[in-house]
Structure formats: structure tokens, C-alpha cells
Amino acid sequence: MTSESVDPYIFTSDSPPSDPRFLPPLANGLLGWRIFQDVMHVGGVYNGQGGDCHRANVPCPLAATVRMQEEGGHTYSLNTHTGVFTHAVHTASVSASQSFYAHRVHSNLLVMEVLLARQGTHEEPVTVWLDSSFTPQSDDIAFRTAPDYRGGRHIYGQTLVPEVPGGSCPSLHMIWTPLLTSLTLPPDQSRSSWTFLAAVSESDEGAKSCFDQGLQLMADGDLGPSHCRGWEELWLGCQVEVSGAERLNRAVIGCLFYLLSALPFLGQVPSQFWGVSPGGLSNGGRKEDYLGHAFWDQVRHTGSVSVINESPVSFGLWCMCVCVFVCFQDTWMYPTIALFYPTLARAILQYRVQTLEGAKYNAMRQGYKGVKFSWESAMSGREVCPEDIYGQQEIHINGDVIQAFQLYLYLTQDLEFFKKGRGGEVVWGVADFWTSRVTWSSEEQSYHIKGVMPPDEYHYDVDNSVYTNAVAMNSLLFAVELAEQMHLSAPPEWKEVAEKLKLPFDPQLQYHPEFDGYKKGTQVKQADVVLLGYPLGLPMSAEVRRNDLEAYGPVTNPNGPAMTWSMFAVGWMELGKAEEAQTFLKRCFENIQAPFHVWSESSDGSGCVNFLTGMGGFLQAVVCGFTGFRVKRMCLTFDPILPDEISELSLKGVSYLGNKMTWQVKEKELSVTLWEQAKDAGKRCPLKVVLRSGRVIPLCPGQTVTFPRESGEVRQRDFEF
Incomplete structure (x- = not known):
């Protein structure tokens, strides 16, 4: 039974979920573990070749449960303030609690703390037992035993099969405090505690250093407090709260918590970060949750040029005004992170830079130029999707990746990343891919992209997917724009292909067919054409936007992936229809599994668990739908709208051009506060x-401005502070 805590950041129940898949995951950007599960995962550690590549299962030495001699009442609680999960048992004689956390600052550490507190005045010893099925073995890693280190057990090994033929196999060392089978509170003590550590690293030296650090933090009494301070710092710079709709508020908090858990700590962003997979770090073993691969969930943002009312959109205007919120990692998860934490956004983009060689290999293997990012990727960047058709045909991933890079540039103006950080190389490579992938139609006098699978995966081998062509066009226009900013000459074919690339449009019905030959009313799997308005920002009339929403809403599979309804909600908000939007947004609640707000990919609980993709879409509906935020080349636009049940929306930590802001949206007014300090926001x-x-209202550090609620934009002033 779920118990609603007064604090919306604490999820509590007196029993675990009936399906253990919906126990909460704990992660910190490197380690990921689902509570009580006997395996955990480590970022970047995969086993298996090609389509069999998956996150390697690592045995978890802390997977233990407390058992007591007498019956007691149980409480299971996830505190998202601190990233700590606690299981407590209360009897007449003792209160026993075990708390778990993946250390937020020292990401190589997983921790379990057990506390026994005497109840009443009796003085007999109290014993509890720790039940564990842990064995230091794995089907994915050939572990060997090393000598104990400072009282800790030590194993090490390598994964069994490299991702690519002839490639290297990741190494792993783990040192942990051995579990005791029982814990006893002596007669002369009212309370006592025990701490158990697991330290994981790729090397012997690294594991020992991390274990040493954990022991020192314990000695200083700072193991738990330092972890909590790490979460406090994250929440200070990224907070979204909704007043008047408690269920929605809790859902938003849960989504932010799980998404932030998948990312590294702000002060210690590693040089290599291995991206965000749909189920996060806690999931992704063999035959589960997309095997822990990264793909379009990470990004999504821009668009392309279309014909509306039979007149072409201005190509340059659209690229300048394109909304850039990106799909799975790049489209769905990335945008919210980028809006609050540009430093973490850059770490996600760095994953694409790290895998450039693999993307070049993919393009070459398919017979094209440039780079072709994998539909599913692991460490090398080569395609590891178990089914070939997705890697071969769902090529919109390339455009989704570029949307993420475009969003980052528009939010930060960090050209150095594109000049020296190889960001430009990604953009140029994708542009070259598109120009080699198109074919010229002399009959229609336009370029076509044939034989693709659109986001709607019910259809494949189709020509001119409107979404695919849209992101391709935007990729090319952005490549031209970026070249100009870097004072480089862009190949003329980039602009030529962009300006002549076909975008299907029905001038009589005033809507966008999904692809050439699409019959209106045919069922689709998930959000596809509706993505043209948001996040792509394709210019279109309100009539066309409405027609697209009305054409595809009724024929979209009601049991499809969770992120779909968020995009319909945003579309109706763009048209000023807040209550219609709410009906779609509330459909997302069917994917939220009690009591810990873990999302499932489908509303019936099936599919990927801890579905960060769905959470990312949901967050965009709240963060960008209710505020109307759209990131454009020269400004951040806003056009707030709130449904009747919401009295206030507060966003703390919005980042733009090196600034941090707090936005408060109310029924009749809007307040913006520019922070005095803007840590981790850039120049x-x-x-x-x-x-x-x-x-025109200047924004000054430390000051709040309030004005009647209306649309507008935030842009750079032409003088310094």
C-alpha cells in the first residue's frame, strides 16, 4: 500500500511492488543497481559482439534483506532529496533499517548502512539476519579472486566477448566489505550501525583507491553526508515544481530524480561518458531493456523545410528559428538536461564525439559518405541493434543527433566545442551522409530519401518520411550556418540538397502525410508527424498544426511508447488549448508504476523498465509546454499556458547564455529572477x-522582474554587466 508523504520528494509504501522490476533503481552516472537485485551494472562495461552486445551483469555484494525473529511492520521509502532508499522494520523490541545509495560524489562507491535501535526499556541483546544470495560470479565476466584488501574481498576480471572482432574486453575490479550473516545489538547499547561498501573500478589501483576513500569518509563521519550534499547541489540547480496538481508534481519530481541519477556528478564530469540508455544504468542486461544501448532517446530537436499552403518556407528563416529540443537520449532525455545543466549536456554530446569512428564505419558499410550514427550503440559506435532493419533504415537518428548539437550551441554559444572539441566534425559528417543518401527525382524536381523507417516503426522501406526528411534538411541547414559562424566555406551541395529536399504535404487536406503513399487513417505506432511542430519547430499555420494533431491522435496506438502523449500535449498547448493538452498529458500517468514512480515503456507495465525516454518526453511537456520555451538561434522564446488545476509552475536553474534563472508562471503574471551566481552555466x-x-526589461543579477503573463523572448543585451 502506497502512503502519500507530506513531502512530495519522498515516495513511501508499507510493501514492495508486486512486480520487482518496479523497485527503484539507484544510479550515479557510473554505477546502476535496482534495489535488492543480485546484479548491478557499470557504465561502459559491455559484453557480447554486435547484436548480442549488452551491459555486463556484475554481481552485487550488497543485495541483502533484513530478517527478524519477530514479526514487524515494514516501510519502504525512496528519498529523492538525497537519493537514499530505506527499508525499515519496526517491532516491539527493535527498529531495524537498511539504507542504500550509489554515492553521488564518489561514483565508484555503492553503500549499504544498517541501523538497529532498541525500542522500549528491555536490555536483552537483539539480533537480526542479513539474507543474501550473492556469489562473486558472472555470466559476462571471467572473475578471479585477488588477495583481500584492508578487510575487503577483491575480485577482478574481463568481459568474455569484445563488442567488435579483435577489440578489447573491458576490465573490472571490485572490492567490498563482506556481509555478516547476522548483526547483534548488545545489551548495553541502545543503538548501533554498520556500513558495507562496494568499490568498483577498471583497475586494481583504482579499486583500492576508491575503497580507501570510502573507508576514510566513514572514519570522518562523512560518507553519507557527502553523498547528500552532492544531491543537494544537483537539486539547487535543477528544480521543477507544480502547485495545485499534487500527482503531477510528484511525477515531475520522480522523472527528474531518475534522469539526474543517470548522469555524472557536476564537479566530476569524466572525460569519457557512455551516454544514457532507455532503461538507465540499472537495466540493460542480456535480452532486457534494449541491452543498455544508447540511441535516439538521447536527443531530438530541429526540423526542415516544408510546403505550406503551397508556398515554400524560407529556408534560412526556419533554420534560425528552429526549436531545438532533442529524441531517446538525444531526442527525449537530453533537452531538459541541456536547459538546466549545459556541462552535463556537453558530456552527453561527447559520447557522440567518442564514437565518431564507429559512425564513419557504419556509413562506409552502407555505401555512403560521412558518418551514420547507430540506431543502438555501445562503446565503439558501431551498430549493435539486434535487428538489422532498424540500423539500416531508421536513419533519422543522424538528424536527431545534430538537433542535440544545435540545441547546445544555441543555449551556450560555445563555439570552442565545435572548433576544438570535434563538434564540427560531427556536424560536417552528418551533412556529408545526407548528401550521399539522397536521390534526385527529375519528375518532381526534388531530392528524395528512399527506403527508410520513420519514428512510426509500424512502417518501413517507405520513401520520403516527412520526419526523416525534415531532420535531414535541418542538419544540412545547420551545417551551413555553423560553417558561416566558424568562417569556413560550406560545400554548395549542403544548401542545394536542403532547399530541394521533398517534404510531403497535402495542400487539399492541409496536413502532412507521414510518407509518400500514406493513407490517412492508417494506424501508427507513436509520435511521428506531430514532432514537426515540436520539437522540430517547423513553421506551419495553426490550421495545419491542428490538422496534424487531429489526423494522427485517433490512429496512434493507445498502448504505444510512453513519450507519445507528451508530444500531443505540447501540440495542443501551442494552439492555446490547455485542457485538451491535459487529457493527453494525464495519459502518461498510466505508465507510472507505484509506489516509487518507476516508468514502464507501455501502459500495461510491459517493455523497458525505468523508461527514461518516457520520462524525458513528459518533462518536456511540463518544462517546455507550460512555459512555451523554445530555444532559437538568437533567443529563448516563451509563451506560458497553464491548465485550470495548476496555480503555479516554478522552474529553478534555467540556463541560458551562461546565466541561471528562476521562472515562476502564475495565472496572470510571470516572474523571472536572474541568479547572482551561475555555476556550471558557461560564459x-x-x-x-x-x-x-x-x-523591454533588463535582467540584472539578484533581481526579480514581474510582468503580466504574455509571450516574449529572452535575448542577449549589447553591453556587459
Whole structure:
């Protein structure tokens, strides 16, 4: 039974979920573990070749449960303030609790703390037992035993099969405090505690150093407090709260917690970060949760050029005004992170840079130029999707990746990343791929992209997917734009292909067919054409936007992936229909599994667990739907809208051009506070608000401005602070 805590950041129940898959995952960007599960995962550690590549299962030495001689009441609680899960048992004689956390600052450490507290005045010894099925073995790693180290057991080994033929197999060392079978509270003590550590690293030296660090933190009494401070720092810079709709507020908090858990600590972003997979670090073993691969979930953002009312959209205008919120990692998870934490956003983009060689190999293997990012990728960047058709045809992934890079540039103006950080190499490589992938139709006098699978995966081997062509066009236009900013000459074919690439549009019905030959009313799997308006930002009339929503809403599989309804909600918000939007947004609640707000891919609980993809789409609906935030080349636009049940929306930590801001949206007014300090936001530029009415409001550090709720934009001022 779920118990609603007064604190919306604490999820509590007196029993675990009936399906153990919905126990909460604990992660910190390197380690991921589902509570009580006998295996955990380590970022970047995969076993298996090609389509069999999956996260290697690592035995978890802390997978233990407390057992007591007498019956007691149980409480299971996830505190998202601190990232600590606690299982407590209360009897007449003793209160026993075990708390788990993946250390937020020292990411190589997994911790279990057990506390026994005497109840009443009796003085007999109290004993509890720790039940564990742990064995230091794995089907994915050939572990060997090393000498004990400072009281800890030590194993090490390598994965069995490299990702690519002739490649290396990741190494892993683990040192842990051996579990005791029982714990006793002596007669002369009212309370006592025990701490158990697991330290994981790729090397012997690294594991010992991390274990040493954990022991020192324990000696200093700072193991738990330092972890909590890490979470406190994260929440200070990224907070979204909804007043008036408690269920929605809890859902938002849960989504942010699990998404932040998948990322490294702010102060220790590693040089190599292995991306975010749909089920996070806690999932992804063999035959589960997309095997822990990264793909379009990471990104999604821009768009392409279309014909609306039979007149072509201005190519340059669209690229400048394109909304850039990116799909799985790149499209669905990335945008919210980028809006709050540019440092973490860059770490996600770095994953694409790290895998450039694999992307070049993919393009060459398919017979094209440039780079072709994998539909599912692990460490090398080569395609590891178990089914070939997705890697061969779902090529919109390339455009989704570029949308993420575009979003980052527009939010930060960090050109150095593109000049020296190889970001430009990614953009140029994708542009070259598209120009080699198109074919010219002399009959239609336009370029076509044939034989693809759109986001709607019910259809494949189709020509001119409107979404695929849209992101391809945007990729090319952004490549031209970036070349100009870097004072380079872009190949003329980039612009030529972009300007002549076909985008299916029905001028009579005033809507976008999903692809050439699509019959209106045919069922689709998930959000596809509706993504043209958001996140792609394709210019279209309100009539066309509405027609697209009305055409595809009724024929979208009601049991499809969780992120779909969020995009319909955003579309209706764009049209000023807040209550219609709410009906779609509330459909997302069917994917939230009690009591710990773990998402499932499908509403019936099936599919990927801890589905960060769905959470990412949901967060975008709240963060960008209710505020109307759209990131454009020269400004951050806003156009707030709130349904009747929401009295206030608060966003703390919004990052733009090196600044951090707090936004408060109410029924009739909007407040913006520019922070005095803007840690982890990049180089700071002076900002101003320009309202639709023409009023200009300078933003000054430490000051709050309040004005009647209307649309407008935040842009750079032309002088320094």
C-alpha cells in the first residue's frame, strides 16, 4: 500500500511492488543497481559482439534483506532529496533499517548502512539476519579472486566477448566489505550501525583507491553526508515544481530524480561518458531493456523545410528559428538536461564525439559518405541493434543527433566545442551522409530519401518520411550556418540538397502525410508527424498544426511508447488549448508504476523498465509546454499556458547564455529572477526580456522582474554587466 508523504520528494509504501522490476533503481552516472537485485551494472562495461552486445551483469555484494525473529511492520521509502532508499522494520523490541545509495560524489562507491535501535526499556541483546544470495560470479565476466584488501574481498576480471572482432574486453575490479550473516545489538547499547561498501573500478589501483576513500569518509563521519550534499547541489540547480496538481508534481519530481541519477556528478564530469540508455544504468542486461544501448532517446530537436499552403518556407528563416529540443537520449532525455545543466549536456554530446569512428564505419558499410550514427550503440559506435532493419533504415537518428548539437550551441554559444572539441566534425559528417543518401527525382524536381523507417516503426522501406526528411534538411541547414559562424566555406551541395529536399504535404487536406503513399487513417505506432511542430519547430499555420494533431491522435496506438502523449500535449498547448493538452498529458500517468514512480515503456507495465525516454518526453511537456520555451538561434522564446488545476509552475536553474534563472508562471503574471551566481552555466552574457507588447526589461543579477503573463523572448543585451 502506497502512503502519500507530506513531502512530495519522498515516495513511501508499507510493501514492495508486486512486480520487482518496479523497485527503484539507484544510479550515479557510473554505477546502476535496482534495489535488492543480485546484479548491478557499470557504465561502459559491455559484453557480447554486435547484436548480442549488452551491459555486463556484475554481481552485487550488497543485495541483502533484513530478517527478524519477530514479526514487524515494514516501510519502504525512496528519498529523492538525497537519493537514499530505506527499508525499515519496526517491532516491539527493535527498529531495524537498511539504507542504500550509489554515492553521488564518489561514483565508484555503492553503500549499504544498517541501523538497529532498541525500542522500549528491555536490555536483552537483539539480533537480526542479513539474507543474501550473492556469489562473486558472472555470466559476462571471467572473475578471479585477488588477495583481500584492508578487510575487503577483491575480485577482478574481463568481459568474455569484445563488442567488435579483435577489440578489447573491458576490465573490472571490485572490492567490498563482506556481509555478516547476522548483526547483534548488545545489551548495553541502545543503538548501533554498520556500513558495507562496494568499490568498483577498471583497475586494481583504482579499486583500492576508491575503497580507501570510502573507508576514510566513514572514519570522518562523512560518507553519507557527502553523498547528500552532492544531491543537494544537483537539486539547487535543477528544480521543477507544480502547485495545485499534487500527482503531477510528484511525477515531475520522480522523472527528474531518475534522469539526474543517470548522469555524472557536476564537479566530476569524466572525460569519457557512455551516454544514457532507455532503461538507465540499472537495466540493460542480456535480452532486457534494449541491452543498455544508447540511441535516439538521447536527443531530438530541429526540423526542415516544408510546403505550406503551397508556398515554400524560407529556408534560412526556419533554420534560425528552429526549436531545438532533442529524441531517446538525444531526442527525449537530453533537452531538459541541456536547459538546466549545459556541462552535463556537453558530456552527453561527447559520447557522440567518442564514437565518431564507429559512425564513419557504419556509413562506409552502407555505401555512403560521412558518418551514420547507430540506431543502438555501445562503446565503439558501431551498430549493435539486434535487428538489422532498424540500423539500416531508421536513419533519422543522424538528424536527431545534430538537433542535440544545435540545441547546445544555441543555449551556450560555445563555439570552442565545435572548433576544438570535434563538434564540427560531427556536424560536417552528418551533412556529408545526407548528401550521399539522397536521390534526385527529375519528375518532381526534388531530392528524395528512399527506403527508410520513420519514428512510426509500424512502417518501413517507405520513401520520403516527412520526419526523416525534415531532420535531414535541418542538419544540412545547420551545417551551413555553423560553417558561416566558424568562417569556413560550406560545400554548395549542403544548401542545394536542403532547399530541394521533398517534404510531403497535402495542400487539399492541409496536413502532412507521414510518407509518400500514406493513407490517412492508417494506424501508427507513436509520435511521428506531430514532432514537426515540436520539437522540430517547423513553421506551419495553426490550421495545419491542428490538422496534424487531429489526423494522427485517433490512429496512434493507445498502448504505444510512453513519450507519445507528451508530444500531443505540447501540440495542443501551442494552439492555446490547455485542457485538451491535459487529457493527453494525464495519459502518461498510466505508465507510472507505484509506489516509487518507476516508468514502464507501455501502459500495461510491459517493455523497458525505468523508461527514461518516457520520462524525458513528459518533462518536456511540463518544462517546455507550460512555459512555451523554445530555444532559437538568437533567443529563448516563451509563451506560458497553464491548465485550470495548476496555480503555479516554478522552474529553478534555467540556463541560458551562461546565466541561471528562476521562472515562476502564475495565472496572470510571470516572474523571472536572474541568479547572482551561475555555476556550471558557461560564459555569462547580459540578458533582457522583450515582451510581445514591445516592453523591454533588463535582467540584472539578484533581481526579480514581474510582468503580466504574455509571450516574449529572452535575448542577449549589447553591453556587459
